[in-house]
Amino acid sequence: MSDMAIIDQARGAPAPLDLSPGSEVRDWFTLLKPRVLSLVVYSGVAGLLVAPGHLHPVLAVTAILCIALAAGAAGAINMWYDRDIDAVMRRTANRPIPAGRIEPGSALAYGVALSLFSVVVMGLATNWLAAGVLTGSILFYTVIYTAWLKRRTPQNIVIGGAAGAFPPLIGWVAVTGSITLEPLILFAIIFFWTPPHFWSLSLWAHADYARAGVPMLPVVAGPRETRRQIVLYTVLLLPLAPLPWFLGMTSAVYGVTALALGLWFLKHAVAVLRDAQDEKGATLNNDAAARACFKYSISYLFVLFGVLVLDHLVFS
Numbered sequence: 001m002s003d004m005a006i007i008d009q010a011r012g013a014p015a016p017l018d019l020s021p022g023s024e025v026r027d028w029f030t031l032l033k034p035r036v037l038s039l040v041v042y043s044g045v046a047g048l049l050v051a052p053g054h055l056h057p058v059l060a061v062t063a064i065l066c067i068a069l070a071a072g073a074a075g076a077i078n079m080w081y082d083r084d085i086d087a088v089m090r091r092t093a094n095r096p097i098p099a100g101r102i103e104p105g106s107a108l109a110y111g112v113a114l115s116l117f118s119v120v121v122m123g124l125a126t127n128w129l130a131a132g133v134l135t136g137s138i139l140f141y142t143v144i145y146t147a148w149l150k151r152r153t154p155q156n157i158v159i160g161g162a163a164g165a166f167p168p169l170i171g172w173v174a175v176t177g178s179i180t181l182e183p184l185i186l187f188a189i190i191f192f193w194t195p196p197h198f199w200s201l202s203l204w205a206h207a208d209y210a211r212a213g214v215p216m217l218p219v220v221a222g223p224r225e226t227r228r229q230i231v232l233y234t235v236l237l238l239p240l241a242p243l244p245w246f247l248g249m250t251s252a253v254y255g256v257t258a259l260a261l262g263l264w265f266l267k268h269a270v271a272v273l274r275d276a277q278d279e280k281g282a283t284l285n286n287d288a289a290a291r292a293c294f295k296y297s298i299s300y301l302f303v304l305f306g307v308l309v310l311d312h313l314v315f316s
């Protein structure tokens with residue numbers, strides 16, 4: 001706390017919210033993995049906006065806040081469970097639990113309380129199917145991905161990564177109260193997007209995972225196989241993303257944009273595959289192609305879902 005804040009508090013003034021680096025409030029916020037939340041909320045909003053039907057704006061905002069809260073709460077439980085491996089990885093060693101700034105038990109209680117709160121509010125504000133799917137997504141991330149698959153198999157990302165594909169489905173179900181083919185396609189898009197998103201990053205971050213004993217694909221199968229798998233999933237995503245157009249859900253504007261974005265993703269993936277390696281398999285240019293592919297993966301999803309929503313608002 002700053003000197004001014006301490007003086008203010010001594011005078012009886014309410015303490016201002018301290019969000020400075022290392023502050024306690026900031027640490028509790030960090031437990032929610034806020035940076036990843038941006039795309040989670042964005043895809044949830046997209047699912048909610050393109051769904052047929054109407055939800056009162058207050059309830060729609062509540063539903064989105066519940067998705068954000070649930071994803072954040074699951075992130076806090078993930079950080080509680082993974083505190084041992086987070087402590088050994090350079091990227092995560094300064095997280096609030098391994099750095100000793102937040103007690104593990106308090107983080108768990110926080111994650112569980114926020115999870116329960118988000119599910120109950122979602123059920124009351126929208127419908128109980130949406131609350132059920134929200135519960136499924138929390139359990140998928142915390143139990144299936146974090147506690148079960150992450151430390152056991154290099155397919156952890158493929159199966160467990162489905163957790164992150166739930167938000168547009170939840171947004172849709174919050175409006176319609178039912179699960180149909182359309183939101184399942186949105187789910188599938190994120191499902192097939194996740195492996196190239198994460199494996200690109202893991203190509204340059206695998207030393208961290210190896211040190212922590214996490215069997216990520218580059219650690220277990222090597223960088224070459226990881227590069228091949230990145231191309232494979234990008235190829236699978238290519239026809240999948242325009243599917244809403246083929247099924248009459250959108251106009252050609254979305255369809256053609258989805259194809260173009262997919263081809264550009266594939267170009268990045270092929271560049272990753274071709275990235276020069278020395279005889280020991282180490283890359284010669286600091287994995288510039290993998291870094292570019294990871295960065296592009298995030299823009300890809302932002303633009304794809306943005307155009308999906310615009311297409312819906314303009315043409316339907």
Ligand code: HEM
Nearest residue numbers: 035036038039040043157160161164165190194198201298
């Ligand atoms: C198993 C699946 C996934 C894994 C293992 C994974 C892992 C990661 C990692 C390690 C980062 C690096 C930076 C950080 O720690 O914040 C990252 C960044 C990011 N991920 Fe993922 N991710 C997954 C799925 C997703 C999904 C489903 C979304 C949203 C739809 C997403 C959105 C993002 C975003 C927006 C960033 C950039 C954050 C920033 O600004 O640094 N990720 N991801």
Ligand SMILES: CC(C)=CCC/C(C)=C/CC/C(C)=C/COP(=O)(O)OP(=O)(O)O
Nearest residue numbers: 036040067070071074078137138141163164
């Ligand atoms: C509504 C709801 C529950 C949505 C799920 C949210 C979501 C984006 C899940 C994706 C999984 C994810 C970010 C994994 C990060 O891997 P990790 O946890 O292994 O990454 P780390 O090494 O950074 O801890």
